[in-house]
Amino acid sequence: MSIAHALATAATLLVGQSPSESAPRPTPRAEVGQPTPDPSWKALGSDIWFDPAGKRLILGCRVVLREGALEHFLCSKNTKEHESILATTAPPRLIHAGLLLTGAEPGKPVRFDPKFEPPTGATIALALEWYERGEKRTADARTWVSDLKSKKPLETEWVFAGSDLFVDPITKEKIYAADDGDLITVANFASSILDLPFRSSAGDADRLFVARTEAIPEAGTSVFLILKPKPSADRSKKSSE
16 A cells, blocks of 8 residues: 555545545755755655654654643644643644554543543654754653653654544534544643553643653754654564564
């Protein structure tokens, strides 16, 4: 199956789009001192690329918050910037489809009723690339998030929960909940594409995470967020046999 076919199929399953509506739209990024996509990457849409060789998904983002309480690590542009470190124009449904292309398997979003069930799914490693004073910088995304209890960077990796998909009872259209902007969160939301696999409240009095200001470049900095599935224990066991 070609990348274009896989992308179109995944997008159709997610939100009922036709393949023509999900056609890739390259986003050139050639500004001096900013990350630029490798020629081998395949553009899937606005600010989103798939690296076939590395089985990675790359998102173009900008720093929108450096200080304060967090509910998100990444949100859609013009949605949750007051509580998210990064924002992107990459369509949520294409982020989901792109993760499928990497081989990642979605699990289930958080559930609160009748009892709390944490998000599940493939573990996704998140890396960051950006330029600072003309020099390329890299970091683990978790180092930009501080745990209020331990006073240390976030230690747990995100999982591909996959957000909720439901049918509008009136229009009968498929609704992908992450379209509201909940892309990668540090507080549990059923709409999150990537979430943390433990209880993490969005309530003001119970928030667990804040931006780690000293690690984050200035607001407006262009950043590549690189998503790569980590091998599951079962897969690692099989490969070693």
